[in-house]
Amino acid sequence: MIELEHISKTFELNGKTVEAVKDVSLQIREGEIFGIIGFSGAGKSTLVRCINLLEKPEKGRVVIEGEDITHFEGRRLREMRQKIGMIFQHFNLMPSRTVFENIELPLKLTRLTEKERRAKINSLLDLVGLTDKAQSYPSQLSGGQKQRVAIARALANDPKVLLCDEATSALDPQTTHSILQLLKEVNARLKLTIVVITHQMEVIKEICDRVAVMQKGSVVEEGDIVDVFSSPQAPITKSFIQAADKFEAFSDLVKLNSAITGIKPTQPVWFLTYRGAVAGEPLMSELYRRFEVKANIIYGNIDYFKDCIVGKLGVAIDGESERIEDAKQFLIEQKVIVEVLR
Numbered sequence: 139m140i141e142l143e144h145i146s147k148t149f150e151l152n153g154k155t156v157e158a159v160k161d162v163s164l165q166i167r168e169g170e171i172f173g174i175i176g177f178s179g180a181g182k183s184t185l186v187r188c189i190n191l192l193e194k195p196e197k198g199r200v201v202i203e204g205e206d207i208t209h210f211e212g213r214r215l216r217e218m219r220q221k222i223g224m225i226f227q228h229f230n231l232m233p234s235r236t237v238f239e240n241i242e243l244p245l246k247l248t249r250l251t252e253k254e255r256r257a258k259i260n261s262l263l264d265l266v267g268l269t270d271k272a273q274s275y276p277s278q279l280s281g282g283q284k285q286r287v288a289i290a291r292a293l294a295n296d297p298k299v300l301l302c303d304e305a306t307s308a309l310d311p312q313t314t315h316s317i318l319q320l321l322k323e324v325n326a327r328l329k330l331t332i333v334v335i336t337h338q339m340e341v342i343k344e345i346c347d348r349v350a351v352m353q354k355g356s357v358v359e360e361g362d363i364v365d366v367f368s369s370p371q372a373p374i375t376k377s378f379i380q381a382a383d384k385f386e387a388f389s390d391l392v393k394l395n396s397a398i399t400g401i402k403p404t405q406p407v408w409f410l411t412y413r414g415a416v417a418g419e420p421l422m423s424e425l426y427r428r429f430e431v432k433a434n435i436i437y438g439n440i441d442y443f444k445d446c447i448v449g450k451l452g453v454a455i456d457g458e459s460e461r462i463e464d465a466k467q468f469l470i471e472q473k474v475i476v477e478v479l480r
């Protein structure tokens with residue numbers, strides 16, 4: 139659907155060259171929600187703005203539905219941009235226009251009759267749940283409502299792709315959740331491909347199918363969301379995940395042999411990752427039944443992804459050393475990721 143091939147983009151700032159995006163290649167599939175996560179300045183916005191050519195890449199190609207659009211200009215560029223909606227952190231609504239008029243703006247360039255336009259706007263208002271706010275002005279709306287208007291406006295021309303640049307970063311957690319639910323709904327209902335850029339792990343976990351992690355202009359890790367977050371490879375990916383699930387605190391206590399864990403200094407400690415929320419308890423009792431290996435749970439976390447639940451347990455192990463090895467093999471056969479902390 140969207141192919142980015144060896145994209146590079148630099149800026150000149152105060153006599154210095156900033157390499158915002160360095161040789162990035164990504165393939166975004168039709169109908170998926172693709173996340174790009176990274177800290178501020180990683181190059182996420184610049185990369186995403188290359189998709190609709192708001193930034194012109196210096197090197198590389200942008201291919202959409204098999205067509206190389208990198209050098210599109212004029213009418214072809216405008217037509218291509220109609221297929222790609224975009225929403226932003228600060229909504230970018232016109233303050234002097236009502237909600238209805240804001241959504242109407244992109245439709246003014248089309249050949250729809252006034253009646254067709256009204257019908258379209260009303261159906262978009264219904265889709266984003268703002269029918270009763272049609273005549274309000276942006277200043278009379280909450281942040282979440284403003285973002286709903288921006289989503290309706292972005293969808294007015296029936297785009298195939300929606301780019302979301304930190305769309306929930308200015309919102310509180312509850313409003314963030316409701317906007318993410320709306321994005322999930324439009325993705326499913328309209329078969330829309332969505333690209334989400336964010337520095338918030340929770341956003342990626344809640345709606346994305348696949349994710350790319352960016353650092354200093356490069357993609358350092360990419361893949362299916364559950365694979366990447368169950369078994370992160372790059373240090374920066376690990377830091378995003380650990381910030382979200384407090385694993386680091388547990389790991390530090392183990393390293394320091396802290397008395398509060400109640401673990402003997404000689405006991406092995408494992409960190410287990412498995413799919414399915416209820417898998418943990420039965421697996422631990424199975425270890426005892428089969429191998430007489432006791433696994434005392436000293437850390438636990440459940441992550442909720444778009445289509446999957448992933449459990450994580452920190453366990454202190456007790457048993458005969460040979461049987462402990464057998465127990466570990468058994469867990470690996472059950473598709474549990476076993477990380478030996480010591």
Ligand SMILES: Nc1ncnc2c1ncn2[C@@H]1O[C@H](COP(=O)(O)OP(=O)(O)OP(=O)(O)O)[C@@H](O)[C@H]1O
Pocket residue numbers: 149150151156157158176177178179180181182183184185304
């Ligand atoms: N128009 C510009 N002129 C000069 N430098 C720029 C411009 N746009 C981006 N940059 C620089 O490029 C780098 C990447 O910025 P970019 O906005 O793409 O990162 P980001 O990951 O989206 O971060 P943020 O979330 O803070 O926007 C940064 O060092 C930034 O200062």
